[in-house]
Amino acid sequence: MAKLVATLASTHHPFYLKATTAPKEKQIPQAAEWKRKVEAYRETLTAAKPDILVMVGSDHFHQFFLDNYPTFLIGKAPRYDATFYNEEREFGIPKYVLEGHEDFSRFMHEGLMEEGFDFAVSHELKIDHSIICPIITVRPDADLPVVPIYTNIFVPPLASVKRFWNLGRAIRKVLEAWPSDKRVAAIGTGHLSLELGGPRQFGPSGPDPEFDRKAVAWLANGDIEAIFENVTLESMVQSGNATQGFLNMILMMGVAGPVKADYADTLDLYHTMEAYFTWYPDGEKPARVANARVEETV
Ligand SMILES: [Fe+2]
Numbered sequence: 001m002a003k004l005v006a007t008l009a010s011t012h013h014p015f016y017l018k019a020t021t022a023p024k025e026k027q028i029p030q031a032a033e034w035k036r037k038v039e040a041y042r043e044t045l046t047a048a049k050p051d052i053l054v055m056v057g058s059d060h061f062h063q064f065f066l067d068n069y070p071t072f073l074i075g076k077a078p079r080y081d082a083t084f085y086n087e088e089r090e091f092g093i094p095k096y097v098l099e100g101h102e103d104f105s106r107f108m109h110e111g112l113m114e115e116g117f118d119f120a121v122s123h124e125l126k127i128d129h130s131i132i133c134p135i136i137t138v139r140p141d142a143d144l145p146v147v148p149i150y151t152n153i154f155v156p157p158l159a160s161v162k163r164f165w166n167l168g169r170a171i172r173k174v175l176e177a178w179p180s181d182k183r184v185a186a187i188g189t190g191h192l193s194l195e196l197g198g199p200r201q202f203g204p205s206g207p208d209p210e211f212d213r214k215a216v217a218w219l220a221n222g223d224i225e226a227i228f229e230n231v232t233l234e235s236m237v238q239s240g241n242a243t244q245g246f247l248n249m250i251l252m253m254g255v256a257g258p259v260k261a262d263y264a265d266t267l268d269l270y271h272t273m274e275a276y277f278t279w280y281p282d283g284e285k286p287a288r289v290a291n292a293r294v295e296e297t298v
Pocket of ligand 1: 012060130245
């Protein structure tokens with residue numbers, strides 16, 4: 001059977017590449033630290049030696065809109081074009097073509113349906129920065145096949161917190177049932193507190209630093225009970241108008257299980273808190289991965 005070798009959950013900041021490759025004199029003050037942290041985080045994936053990536057993201061109104069937005073969607077294509085025009089223009093993100101894996105996509109689709117998740121399917125999905133940002137940060141060679149999963153974190157009504165957690169659990173179950181000797185890593189991105197286009201967008205920190213502090217601790221400690229007690233769709237809106245991206249972080253913790261992260265790190269970047277988490281299956285943390293930064297982080 002396939003083996004889950006690492007689960008990664010992080011924020012996706014579309015300006016990472018631009019910020020860290022600009023001429024030195026034009027870089028933001030945090031650029032060097034940001035690059036150092038991302039490269040350390042990248043090592044948590046590299047050390048797990050994955051063969052294939054299940055990637056969880058969400059379409060930012062690039063191809064799905066208010067009139068037709070799937071709650072959960074899986075890509076089932078031989079390859080995926082990536083990067084939309086506005087992402088090239090505004091963020092400087094290059095175009096990519098990611099290899100797909102149709103057999104694994106088919107297996108995941110059927111298995112998730114059996115687990116009670118009625119997925120939409122796309123044979124012509126185009127990937128946006130929710131999946132390309134983690135490619136840039138943790139697998140910049142873009143050399144592994146991917147199975148993309150898109151969730152709706154934008155268009156009400158959204159699936160519940162519990163539903164996202166349970167989807168993570170189901171993804172874990174199904175991928176480990178895949179009759180294959182492949183080493184699979186699951187990588188997903190979302191947000192902590194985030195405001196887009198609203199009055200709290202350009203503050204000195206994320207719109208709700210208190211939520212960010214708690215959310216990082218919940219993820220680092222695998223404390224899903226605290227999340228169930230404290231986080232609702234309504235409460236996330238109070239923390240910033242795009243904080244529902246936290247749902248994807250919950251989903252990824254669902255893939256890992258209710259266990260402490262093996263690696264956690266954060267970085268305050270003007271209007272958002274960046275956060276990076278990695279979990280390994282029981283006791284299988286690669287020796288070359290730095291000691292968990294969890295204690296420093298929470
Ligand atoms: Fe986003």
